[in-house]
Amino acid sequence: MAKETQKPFRQSMAEWRQFIYNPNSGEFLGRTAKSWGLILLFYLVFYGFLAALFTFTMWVMLQTLSNDIPKYRDRISSPGLMISPKPDTALEFYFNKSDSQSYAEYVTTLQNFLESYNDSKQSQNIDCARGKIFEQSEAAVKKACRFNLSDLGLCSGKEDPNFGYSKGTPCVLVKMNRIIGLKPEGEPQIQCTPKEEGMVSINYFPRDGAMDLMYFPYYGKSLHAHYLQPLVAVQLAIAPNATKEEITIECKIHGSPNLKNQDDRDKFLGRIAFKVMMSE
């Protein structure tokens, strides 16, 4: 093979320039404007067609779906647990009970969260028969059961607008994820256990952390518009010797055989763990 001849830099620059714009043939990047135009047109038509086809296929696919319930619910067979307020970073509460600024955010979050549970918002909700599943699949319009804020006792925000944070007895609301058609068996209740002994005592509202069956099943956003999921408030009375200590609390759903609470991979399936550290 012939030896590769090193072109002088200037010459190769000139070639590049020629390539980028050739004044003789009017070629830009090796093609004339007309040629580029045609290519552009081709891709416009081609991608336009593909976009139309994509839209059409998606439309056909969406037509097969119902507005009310998703086609499959097998990926969420058991609900997860979540708490409110939910700290931004991780599930860790750090506050100083004598500094209202340090917990203001939690309080606001709780107030906002409980807004929809106000009696005024629940005017359309009905009082359901406690202790049993509220089956209404026949009904065209699904009714929502009333959840009385007073059930949350000291954590309702009525008596203590600071939800106990100022007194060293912070409230945390535990809720169970909404899943369409889920009917818990038995008597589901939330139970929380601190990891460390003797640092905190826990109070539940309603009593025993019970979740009433009347709030189930859920029929989905469009059919069950005013649905409110049941809440359990957990009030943590932090022992005076435990200030400035990090306390890990794990809450689990118990008493219902069809609600899993011990999945190896999903740390939030039927359970939730959070940390609290209070200073004075």
Next chain:
Amino acid sequence: MQDDHRLSTSELEMKYGTSIDKGLSSARAAEILARDGPNALTPPKATPEIVKFLKQMIGGFSILLWIGAGFSWISFGIQLAQGVDSAFDNLYLGVVLALVVILTGIFAYYQEAKSTNIMASFSKMIPQVRATVDNSSLTGESEPQSRSCDFTHENPLETRNIAFYSTTCVEGTATGIVINTGDRTIIGRIASLASGVGNEKTPIAIEIEHFVYLVAGVAISIGVLFFIISVSMRYKILDSIIFLIGIIVANVPEGLLATVTVSLSLTAKRMAKKNCLVKNLEAVETLGSTSIICSDKTGTLTQNRMTVAHLWFDNQIYSADTSEDQTTQPFDQSSPTWTALSKIVTLCNRAEFRPGQENLPIMKRVVVGDASETALLKFSEVILGDVMSIRAQNRKVAEIPFNSTNKFQLSIHETDDPQDKRFLLVMKGAPERILERCSTIMINGKEEPLDSEKAEAFQTAYMELGGMGERVLGFCHLYLPENEFPETFQFDTDSMNFPTSNLCFVGLLSMIDPPRSTVPDAVSKCRSAGIKVIMVTGDHPITAKAIAKSVGIISATSETVEDIAKRLNIPVEQVNRREATAAVVNGMELKDMSSEQLDEILRNHTEIVFARTSPQQKLIIVEGCQRQVRQAWQSVIYVPPALICATSQGSVVAVTGDGVNDSPALKKADIGIAMGIAGSDAAKNAADMVLLDDNFASIVTGVEEGRLIFDNLKKTIAYTLTKNIAELCPFLIYIIASIPMPIGTITILFIDLGTDIIPSVALAYEKAESDIMNRRPRNKRRDRLVNQQLAVYSYLQIGIMQSVGAFVTYFTVYAEQGFLPSTLLGVRVNWENNAINDFEDSYGQQWTHYQRMYLQWTGYTAFFVSITIQQVADLIIRKTRRNSIFRQGLFRNKVIWGTETPELELSCSQVFLSEIFAPTPRFQYWFVAVPFAILIWVYDEIRKLVWALGFPPSSPVVTWIKPQH
């Protein structure tokens, strides 16, 4: 050494302090051994195995993947420090990437090592001297050379009093003085010269490098572009780095280089079956892009054995069958002259078959005797049958063997007729010498006086046969009168007490080393394939030209300058050289030629024969050929030369060789082809390929395979590149639209290294689409393995369609689980936040982080099966580049369909077995992308139709959608 051959024995003894009788004293010998080292050639500097191995580890895409792995580990470290749960995913990804590199590296190294170890050396060195030596390994001369003590030539290579290291002594004994050992011998110098000739990069290596640059360029530019985009979209740097890894992994066809290696070695195996043993895998393709073949004559174009080609008796020339497997001779054998001639041919011959070969075909039997005698023996055996018994019946009573002074051979026999008590004297030799001794000539069985008219007829026939490049022998006989030579007569060959003149001339036989019967066809194939065949031989120009004509290297109608001069009856100087298409160049002329003159000859003549060339001149010829730039290359291309100047110019030259002296040329050539049977070890070592049967036709088969593999590698690459887009788009859309990740990095590796490997190898089995031997050799500059059209068509058209198809599946999976497409846009941050465990879907349900991830993995597998399904369509369209698939036959390549099923099975099993890392998609998700697969097929059929209808090729639409050629 230069002058040692001029010295007399005693002077040599003086010079080297030795004695011809006693040799060196042991002490002195030990001293010299200590000074010069053993008498062995320094083996060529081989690259250490570890270096070769490491090269495989960092070559090609490996470096990109190492970068990816490095980034993975860095992000693992950072995430670990931050205490992120999913940190270990990155550690594993890095490990997987590193494993991919290491495993493909080991694989490529193993393939490479396997192919180079095929050649086992079996050299046998005899540093002996004397009598006749076979110099063929050194000079390529096929005839054994005699040796004596006389200084006969200035050139040490030609003089008779030197025998060379590595040559073998054929017969006789001699004593000599060793004047040089090891690397200081001629062969040692040649070997070092050969290793000095640099090994050029093979065309396919250049192509693959170009391809790697292209893909790596795309990968890096898209990666960096999106890194910038993601940083400016306020993604965390760490996340951006993870995206970068994904983009690199998606862009790099991890399995492709291994696939290419496998395809090449499959072709190499196939070629080995067709007698082309390829030493260097890449040479497989080099042969396909060859534009000039410089071929030896003897043994390659010819059968390498003298064969009787013509006979002249009864004033008439008869042609004999010269094919490899003759069993009869068709010419008229009724004349009594033939009977007489055949008797002489049979009796006046000392050659004999080795015993124990009765069952072999005559042409295959081994004969003891020189080339001409062997030819005559076989010739008469074919016609007359058992020659040995004929000789036994005509007992030999006296004999004078051939010698160079007499230039004849004579023997006297009793006749096989018991009534006839006369002795028969038979003689053969150089025709003019034989004629001198004759006074009569046999015509139709009758002796007639040899008048001037008959002598003229003889001359004409002699000239004609000689003009055909054939070696002519004359035959005559004489029945000795019974009265003068009674049964008891004692013949004395020293005093010659019998007549050796006034004999009866019977006829002429001419012999030639005939072309192999497959060669003319192969040469014409080369011609239609646009390959120039140049003959380079040490033989006489007349013989060379005759063979060149008979195999078609010089076509029937073309003329050399000399031919034109003869036809027009003008001096050679006045002939317009451009009118002559053919040229026969003598080695002596070549010696005085400048390289410009050589270039001119190579450029102006399409049919060239180099005769009387020394093997050293072969190197010059090869270099000249490599300077030739094909006209077609000058055509204007729109990519500036600056972009492609990395490619070297010039023709791709294949050269054949067998002698040690050929090794520099073999090394220098783009593809050196050594002869498997006649070739020396040095030649085989220097060559890229070994022709097991020494047959030129096998080269042409190799060319065909080489072209096919190039075509098929294009298909493989097109097939592989297409899905890169379907793997890349998810990342881009993920970054821009912040949707949940559609496909994972590991899943991509599953496609690249799992499901896609077998089909892409299968494409290497695809049969030739059009008649690949009817187009010109690949233009190194224009016909790239991966060119703009191929990349654009794969990336921007088919790849995009595949992506759309896969995205439809993706959105279907999410929508059917509760996340409508509209809710997916922009959710990435919350979706991936593992503190958010009440993520709401379109129906008001709430999902934990793990539930979302599980859904995301379902999406991965669905995306994966969509790509797999559409790759089936891609495979179908890639089977042909121009022909409609219906024309090529959908099911003709059994291998593809044989692998397509495993591909799907493999992807099924991968999907099902990988339950741990990703969940099984629902059955129907296999079919969501089917309409798009069909669309791809239809679209490509339309493209092929557009091609077939022949839009003006300059039309931009066509240039952008036309097939990747």
